[in-house]
Structure formats: structure tokens, C-alpha cells
Amino acid sequence: MNTYLFAWKPENWEWIDLQSDILKVKETGSATRLWSAYTKSISPGDRAFLIRLGKKQRGIFASGFVKSSPMPLPHWSGKDKLVPRAFVEFETLFDPDKMILPIELLKIGELGNQNWSTQRSGIKIRPELVDDLEALWFDFLKENAQNDFLNDSTINDTTFYEGSKTQITTTRYERNPYARKKCIEHYGLNCSVCEFNFEKTYGKVGADFIHVHHLNQISDVGQSYIIDPIKDLCTVCPNCHAMIHKRKIPYSIEEMKNLLLIKAE
Numbered sequence: 001m002n003t004y005l006f007a008w009k010p011e012n013w014e015w016i017d018l019q020s021d022i023l024k025v026k027e028t029g030s031a032t033r034l035w036s037a038y039t040k041s042i043s044p045g046d047r048a049f050l051i052r053l054g055k056k057q058r059g060i061f062a063s064g065f066v067k068s069s070p071m072p073l074p075h076w077s078g079k080d081k082l083v084p085r086a087f088v089e090f091e092t093l094f095d096p097d098k099m100i101l102p103i104e105l106l107k108i109g110e111l112g113n114q115n116w117s118t119q120r121s122g123i124k125i126r127p128e129l130v131d132d133l134e135a136l137w138f139d140f141l142k143e144n145a146q147n148d149f150l151n152d153s154t155i156n157d158t159t160f161y162e163g164s165k166t167q168i169t170t171t172r173y174e175r176n177p178y179a180r181k182k183c184i185e186h187y188g189l190n191c192s193v194c195e196f197n198f199e200k201t202y203g204k205v206g207a208d209f210i211h212v213h214h215l216n217q218i219s220d221v222g223q224s225y226i227i228d229p230i231k232d233l234c235t236v237c238p239n240c241h242a243m244i245h246k247r248k249i250p251y252s253i254e255e256m257k258n259l260l261l262i263k264a265e
């Protein structure tokens with residue numbers, strides 16, 4: 001997975017339905033838009049950040065994942081020429097006039113090596129800087145979690161995971177690369193329920209593969225909520241994950257372990 005920076009310059013293109021997109025993210029967990037994407041290697045599953053450039057406060061105000069490879073499509077300017085554009089699904093989208101990670105903070109330390117004021121949308125973020133960026137963005141989300149804008153932070157988003165035919169309801173935190181990383185660093189790559197390890201069974205193909213499940217999500221809804229990647233997340237294999245979500249109120253890890261024990265008797 002690579003990480004790309006998409007750019008928005010309000011002076012060039014007015015995002016008329018920004019507010020309704022923000023609402024859509026609140027209500028459904030995500031909003032998908034076509035975005036200019038000038039790097040050929042951009043592929044589905046890649047991480048995306050969106051920066052506002054131009055005259056107003058510059059900075060990052062949205063993140064998500066790329067949903068399609070770039071394809072030649074008419075330009076936003078309405079001119080005849082075709083430009084490469086890709087679908088980007090934003091799982092976090094703020095009103096940049098109210099909440100934005102200022103570009104000044106992105107220019108401190110190592111992160112300053114990235115060109116943030118890019119003229120082209122869809123440039124690759126230097127791989128060695130991605131961890132720092134995700135950590136900074138995660139801190140920004142956490143600091144603002146008390147804020148009304150983030151009261152929907154545990155909103156559920158129904159996703160089809162690869163390798164699973166069962167619909168699994170996920171929260172944005174289960175897909176947040178920083179939270180995932182911290183969770184896996186702590187719990188390792190074994191399933192917390194059945195201890196399945198993908199690398200042990202499938203070799204290299206299975207290396208680093210595991211789902212992350214968000215515990216106690218129902219009780220958190222409606223409260224301002226700060227996630228702790230170790231207390232609130234755990235690692236599960238897709239089978240156990242699917243079973244956890246068989247019930248509207250997801251089964252706990254303990255309940256799941258008990259189910260396995262009963263079955264074994």
C-alpha cells in the first residue's frame with residue numbers, strides 16, 4: 001500500500017456539495033468522489049490524504065482510501081482535455097474552515113522533506129514519511145475527538161473485506177493505518193480468538209495479514225470518544241471476525257473463545 005496526497009484548490013474549483021459530503025461521511029461512514037490523480041501507479045487500496053491549498057488556511061482535512069486506478073476523464077474545468085482521475089473514498093472529512101491540520105505542522109522535522117504545496121493532485125508521499133504523517137494525523141483526530149465533528153467517530157460502515165463473503169461492519173478506526181499498526185505491534189498477528197496465524201499456514205503470502213476488530217463499538221456511539229488502539233482494538237482472523245459480527249451487538253472475544261470450547265466438547 002502506498003500513500004498519496006490529493007490536492008484541492010478552492011480558487012480553481014468550488015466544492016459545492018462539500019457540506020453534504022461531510023454529512024454523508026457522518027451518516028454512512030464514507031463519501032466517494034472522483035479526484036485528479038496524476039500518478040500512474042495509484043491503485044485501489046492505496047491510502048489517500050487530501051490537502052487544501054490556495055489562499056485560505058492550507059492543510060490536511062480528509063483521509064481515506066483509493067477505490068480505482070486513474071482513468072482519463074473530463075477535467076473539472078469542463079474543458080475538452082481528459083485528465084487522469086480516480087475514485088477516492090473519504091472515511092474522514094472535515095469542514096476545512098473549522099478543522100484542518102495546518103500545513104505549518106507538516107513542515108516540522110522529517111515531514112518537511114515532502115513537498116506539501118504540490119501543483120499536481122495525487123503525488124506519492126515519501127514512504128519513509130508515511131508513519132510520521134499517520135501518527136500526526138491520528139493525534140490530530142484524537143485531540144479533536146471531543147469536538148462535535150467527531151462524535152460520529154465510531155459510526156459503522158459496512159464493508160466487504162477481501163476473502164470474506166460475509167458483510168462485516170467496521171468502524172473507521174479498524175481501517176486507520178496508525179491504529180492498526182499500534183494494535184498489531186501489541187497483539188501480534190495471531191487471531192485473538194482461535195490463534196490462527198496466516199503466515200504459519202500460508203507462508204509468505206499470509207505474512208502481515210490479519211483483521212483488526214473494534215471492541216465495544218455500540219456503547220461508544222453518541223459519546224465523545226478517544227480510541228486507544230490497544231484497549232479498544234484487537235486482532236482477529238476473518239472467520240472469527242465474521243462470527244463476531246453475526247450478532248447485532250458483536251460477540252466479545254471471551255464469548256467467542258467459549259463458543260470454540262463448547263464446540264470442541
Ligand SMILES: [Zn+2]
Nearest residue numbers: 191194237240
Ligand atoms: Zn480466528
Ligand SMILES: [Zn+2]
Nearest residue numbers: 169212213214
Ligand atoms: Zn469488527
